Amino acid sequence: xxxxxxxxxxxxxxxxxxxxxxxxxxxxxxxxxxxxxxxxxxxxxxxxxxxxxxxxxxxxxxxxxxxxxxxxxxxxxxxxxxxxxxxxxxxxxxxxxxxxxxxxxxxxxxxxxxxxxxxxxxxxxxxxxxxxxxxxxxxxxxxxxxxxxxxxxxxxxxxxxxxxxxxxxxxxxxxxxxxxxxxxxxxxxxxxxxxxxxxxxxxxxxxxxxxxxxxxxxxxxxxxxxxxxxxxxxxxxxxxxxxxxxxxxxxxxxxxxxxxxxxxxxxxxxxxxxxxxxxxxxxxxxxxxxxxxxxxxxxxxxxxxxxxxxxxxxxxxxxxxxxxxxxxxxxxxxxxxxxxxxxxxxxxxxxxxxxxxxxxxxxxxxxxxxxxxxxxxxxx
Numbered sequence: 001x002x003x004x005x006x007x008x009x010x011x012x013x014x015x016x017x018x019x020x021x022x023x024x025x026x027x028x029x030x031x032x033x034x035x036x037x038x039x040x041x042x043x044x045x046x047x048x049x050x051x052x053x054x055x056x057x058x059x060x061x062x063x064x065x066x067x068x069x070x071x072x073x074x075x076x077x078x079x080x081x082x083x084x085x086x087x088x089x090x091x092x093x094x095x096x097x098x099x100x101x102x103x104x105x106x107x108x109x110x111x112x113x114x115x116x117x118x119x120x121x122x123x124x125x126x127x128x129x130x131x132x133x134x135x136x137x138x139x140x141x142x143x144x145x146x147x148x149x150x151x152x153x154x155x156x157x158x159x160x161x162x163x164x165x166x167x168x169x170x171x172x173x174x175x176x177x178x179x180x181x182x183x184x185x186x187x188x189x190x191x192x193x194x195x196x197x198x199x200x201x202x203x204x205x206x207x208x209x210x211x212x213x214x215x216x217x218x219x220x221x222x223x224x225x226x227x228x229x230x231x232x233x234x235x236x237x238x239x240x241x242x243x244x245x246x247x248x249x250x251x252x253x254x255x256x257x258x259x260x261x262x263x264x265x266x267x268x269x270x271x272x273x274x275x276x277x278x279x280x281x282x283x284x285x286x287x288x289x290x291x292x293x294x295x296x297x298x299x300x301x302x303x304x305x306x307x308x309x310x311x312x313x314x315x316x317x318x319x320x321x322x323x324x325x326x327x328x329x330x331x332x333x334x335x336x337x338x339x340x341x342x343x344x345x346x347x348x349x350x351x352x353x354x355x356x357x358x359x360x361x362x363x364x365x366x367x368x369x370x371x372x373x374x375x376x377x378x379x380x
Contacts, residue, residue, distance in 0.1 A: 005097070012036075013111055017118050022125075044097035070301060095360065119153070119174050122146055127180040139183050140183045140185070144339065144348075206330075212318070234255040293337070297347070324362050
């Protein structure tokens with residue numbers, strides 16, 4: 001399982017990273033990526049069935065059972081054939097698969113090289129995305145990928161014994177890339193993430209499980225509140241001039257999607273079962289992306305599915321053993337969740353894969369060097 005599992009991680013990493021470059025092969029992979037994702041989830045499930053390695057806790061079993069039953073019912077009731085539920089189910093299976101893999105140094109090195117090259121490439125093209133309007137990639141997607149690259153590279157620095165000065169330089173380069181592509185949410189979240197992992201007192205506070213639980217719940221509440229606050233500001237013609245570096249308007253168009261969804265969810269049936277991705281939201285926007293993780297989950301699976309999905313991630317994060325805990329990793333996962341207030345980042349298939357890989361890393365025992373470094377930071 002160790003060798004085969006790491007081979008699968010390497011294959012999906014290379015395929016996913018290639019999909020973000022600007023060439024015909026990359027475009028083909030990107031356009032059909034959801035099928036690659038489904039195939040990978042299916043292979044991961046087959047591996048678990050073959051090895052007969054079932055280690056679901058009682059809480060996980062209850063959560064997953066309720067979630068799957070509710071999703072199946074929601075699919076039939078909403079005639080949902082657009083696949084919005086795929087990454088929701090995929091998250092459960094992939095985390096279940098990755099957490100039983102012992103990650104190798106080779107896997108870490110390939111992840112590092114892949115995200116370093118991707119981050120540098122995206123930073124290089126970031127300004128052109130705004131000035132020349134490169135069609136194949138969205139500025140906000142660049143921001144999300146640079147945030148993800150920052151989290152993964154910082155997570156790998158102790159695992160691969162990378163010099164701190166090199167990581168700091170990379171962090172500044174990636175922040176510059178996010179700044180120039182004017183991805184506001186990703187910029188704010190990346191800065192918050194780096195402040196937390198570089199200030200020892202904040203690192204140590206969030207080593208406390210209770211503090212992390214409060215942080216997780218707060219992020220969920222913020223993500224839920226943002227659409228309502230944003231719509232309120234729009235309806236009352238209130239503009240906040242807090243992103244003067246950006247040429248974008250404060251109201252980006254999300255308010256139209258959020259107004260549509262908020263009105264739908266006033267109906268108990270729509271709130272409970274969701275409305276599916278076959279909704280007429282296409283009349284409001286060019287795509288059915290709700291730009292908010294909570295709204296995406298309710299839209300596809302209803303409020304029960306949303307609660308069960310977030311409970312599953314909560315349960316996994318807070319069953320990580322203390323000796324395996326990595327600040328850069330766990331805070332990075334929370335950062336991705338926070339970015340979900342304005343994007344569907346954690347349920348977007350190419351990023352969802354790496355969130356699951358990050359979670360899986362926390363179940364691989366730390367090296368002695370990592371342990372010593374954590375102990376050193378605790379002193380200050």
